[in-house]
Amino acid sequence: SQQGEEDPQALSIQEGENATMNCSYKTSINNLQWYRQNSGRGLVHLILIRSNEREKHSGRLRVTLDTSKKSSSLLITASRAADTASYFCATEDRDDKIIFGKGTRLHILP
C-alpha cells in the first residue's frame, strides 16, 4: 500500500539555491520522518515531525507538516554538492507499519 509519496520525483538545482520537496500521504498519522540516501547506500535519518507539530528545524533543514492537507515538505537551504542524494518520507499505515515513499532524487549542480 502506498502511503507517502514524494514530489517531485527528481530535482536539479544550482549549488547555493534552496531545494524543496514534498510528501503527501493518505491516512492520518502520528509521526512523519524524512530520510536521505546517498547512491546505493543505507538511509540516514534526518528528522521526525509529530502530528501536533507544524514546523521543525535541524541545521539547514526545515520540515513542515500540514495534517489538514496530509502533506509535508522538506526544505534544504543553501544547497551544497554533498546534498546530492535521494530523499524519502516515511509514515505509518493503518496497521502502524512504517511505509517509505519512492523518494525524490536531488541533484545539486556545481
Place this chain on the structure above:
Amino acid sequence: EAQVTQNPRYLITVTGKKLTVTCSQNMNHEYMSWYRQDPGLGLRQIYYSMNVEVTDKGDVPEGYKVSRKEKRNFPLILESPSPNQTSLYFCASSFGPTQEYEQYFGPGTRLTVT
C-alpha cells in the same frame, strides 16, 4: 562506533541455492527490520522483529525467512532464491517502534540471483 553491519555486501548466486544474509547491530536496539529496494518501487519492508523471538511479516515476506534468537542479530534467509529476489537489501534497527524512532540502516547487500 554505533552501527548496523550486513554481510555479505555483494552476492551473486543461482536459483534455488539457499543463502543467508547476516545483520548485526551493537546499539542494543529492540526493533530490527529487513527491507528490499527496487527501482521504481522504493523501499519495502520484508520482515520486522520487535524483540528476541518475536518476528512479523512486512509488506513483501514471500520467499523469505528470518529469525531473532539474539537481540543483536537478525539474519535474512532465502531458502530457494529466485531471480525476482534480485534486489538491494537493507537491514535496519531502532530503539522502539519504527514509526516513532529513527532507524539506523546497514550499508546494504546487493543480491543477484541468476
